[in-house]
Amino acid sequence: MAKSFDMIVIGAGPGGYVAAIRGAQLGLNVAIVEREHLGGICLNWGCIPTKAMLRSAEVFHLMHRAKEFGLSADGIGYDLDAVVKRSRKIAGQLNSGVGHLLKKNKVQVFMGEASLPAKGKVSVKTDKGSEDLEGRNIVIATGARARELPGLEADGDLVWTYKHALKPPRMPKKLLVVGSGAIGIEFASFFNTLGAETTVVEVMDRILPIEDAEISAFAAKQFAAQGMTVLPKTMVKKLDRAKGRVTAHLETGGKVSTQEFDTVISAVGIVGNTEGLGLDALGVKVEKTHIVTDPQCRTGVEGVYAIGDIAGAPWLAHKASHEGVMVAELIAGQDAHAVDPSAIAGCTYCNPQVASVGLTETQAKEQGFDVKVGRFPFIGNGKAIALGEAEGLIKTVFDGKTGALLGAHMVGAEVTELIQGYIVARQLETTEEDLMQTVFPHPTLSEMMHESVLDAFGRAIHF
Incomplete structure (x- = not known):
C-alpha cells in the first residue's frame, strides 16, 4: 500500500x-x-x-x-x-x-x-x-544543472563544468573561462588569484551582463589590474582538444583567432x-x-x-x-x-565582490522613471581605507518624483553583506528621506550607503 x-x-x-x-x-x-x-x-x-x-x-x-x-x-x-x-x-x-x-x-x-x-x-x-x-x-x-553547448562539452580533463572546478584534477596554468556570469567570474577570480593566466570570454557586450553597466565596467577594470584578460563580444566557435592542451577558436567582430589553453571552464548557463x-x-x-x-x-x-x-x-x-x-x-x-x-538581490563573490537589487539605471530610464542617481566611492570612506580596500563603488537609483529606491548596485569589499540594508529598505518601502534621516554608525563601510543616497539628491558630505 x-x-x-x-x-x-x-x-x-x-x-x-x-x-x-x-x-x-x-x-x-x-x-x-x-x-x-x-x-x-x-x-x-x-x-x-x-x-x-x-x-x-x-x-x-x-x-x-x-x-x-x-x-x-x-x-x-x-x-x-x-x-x-x-x-x-x-x-x-x-x-x-x-x-x-x-x-x-x-x-x-x-x-x-x-x-x-x-x-x-x-x-x-x-x-x-x-x-x-x-x-x-x-x-x-x-x-x-550546467548547460553544455555543442563542441564545449565537459570531459573532466581539459574542459570542466563547475563540478570539475570544485575538485580540480590540477591547477590550471593557462585558463579559459567561457561565460562571465556569477559562476564563471567566481571561478576566474579564484584561479586567477592563485596564479593561473586567466582569460574570460563573454558573448554579450560586457562582463557580468545582468549588472548595472557602470558596476560591470568598474569590475572589469579591477579584473584587468589583477592580470585577468576579459574579452567581451566574443564567442567560442570551436575547441580543438589534444593531449594536455585545448586550442580555442574565438570570434570577435566577425574575425576568428586562436589561442591555446590547458584548461577550459564552461559556465554558459543552466x-x-x-x-x-x-x-x-x-x-x-x-x-x-x-x-x-x-x-x-x-x-x-x-x-x-x-x-x-x-x-x-x-x-x-x-x-x-x-x-x-x-x-x-x-x-x-x-x-x-x-x-x-525585483526584490531579490544578486551576489557575486569575486574579488572585488559585486551585489545588486532592483532596477539598473538603464532599466529605470527605460521604464520612464524620473531617475536620480547617487554614487559614492570606497576611496572616500575611512573604514575602507583602513581595511586597505579603497577600490569600490556604491550606486543608488531613485524615482525623483516619489523618492522610492528603485535599485542599488555595489562593487567592492563586503558588498554582498552591505546589500541587505537596501533590500530591507525596499521591502519597507522607505523613501530617500527615510534613508537620509537614518543614522549610520562610524566608522563602517555602511556609511557609503548613506552617502550614496545623499549624493542622489545633491547632499553628499564626504565627496
Whole structure:
C-alpha cells in the first residue's frame, strides 16, 4: 500500500528542504525525495563550497599584501588539495546538518529517483527497488544543472563544468573561462588569484551582463589590474582538444583567432532538471527546460507546485528558499505573498565582490522613471581605507518624483553583506528621506550607503 502524505517535495536543495521543514512546522505530514545529496547543488556543489575556496584565495591574496599592513610573511604558497579538502569538509558538514533538521522536524526522507506516474502519486526508484507514495500536494524542486553547448562539452580533463572546478584534477596554468556570469567570474577570480593566466570570454557586450553597466565596467577594470584578460563580444566557435592542451577558436567582430589553453571552464548557463518526471503526461507545462508557474508557484495542475531553479529566473538559492516557505504556507491554508523577483538581490563573490537589487539605471530610464542617481566611492570612506580596500563603488537609483529606491548596485569589499540594508529598505518601502534621516554608525563601510543616497539628491558630505 502506498504511503500517504499531505505534501511530497521532490528535491532536497535550498528550495525543497526549506519547503519540507516549513510544511512540517505547520502540521503537515511531509515527505521529501532526493536522488543524490541533501542540500542540493547549492550546498554540495555551488554556493557553499565555492565560497570556502574563494575565502582561501582571499587569504592568499592578503598574505601577499602583508607589507602594506606592516607585517611580514615569507614563503607564501598554497596546497590546492588542502584548499579543496577544506571546501568539501564544509559542504559535508552542512549536508549532515540538513539531514538533522529534516529528522528533527519529522520529515520522512526517501533517497532515490522520483517520477509522477499520475496526479497525486510519486514513484521513487531506490537502491532497494521502488517505493510508491501518495500526496495531496506535490512540490517539484529538482533544480538545474550546467548547460553544455555543442563542441564545449565537459570531459573532466581539459574542459570542466563547475563540478570539475570544485575538485580540480590540477591547477590550471593557462585558463579559459567561457561565460562571465556569477559562476564563471567566481571561478576566474579564484584561479586567477592563485596564479593561473586567466582569460574570460563573454558573448554579450560586457562582463557580468545582468549588472548595472557602470558596476560591470568598474569590475572589469579591477579584473584587468589583477592580470585577468576579459574579452567581451566574443564567442567560442570551436575547441580543438589534444593531449594536455585545448586550442580555442574565438570570434570577435566577425574575425576568428586562436589561442591555446590547458584548461577550459564552461559556465554558459543552466538547464532545468525536468527529465524523467513524467511532466508532459501530467499536463505540467515546460518552456525552455523550466516549469511554467504563476506568481505563487502553481503549475496549472491542481496540487502541483514548482519552486527554485526549475521554475525559472532568478536562479538563486535564497529565491528558492523563500518560494519554498510560501508554497508550504499556501498548502497549509495560510495567506502567503508572492515572491517579487525585483526584490531579490544578486551576489557575486569575486574579488572585488559585486551585489545588486532592483532596477539598473538603464532599466529605470527605460521604464520612464524620473531617475536620480547617487554614487559614492570606497576611496572616500575611512573604514575602507583602513581595511586597505579603497577600490569600490556604491550606486543608488531613485524615482525623483516619489523618492522610492528603485535599485542599488555595489562593487567592492563586503558588498554582498552591505546589500541587505537596501533590500530591507525596499521591502519597507522607505523613501530617500527615510534613508537620509537614518543614522549610520562610524566608522563602517555602511556609511557609503548613506552617502550614496545623499549624493542622489545633491547632499553628499564626504565627496
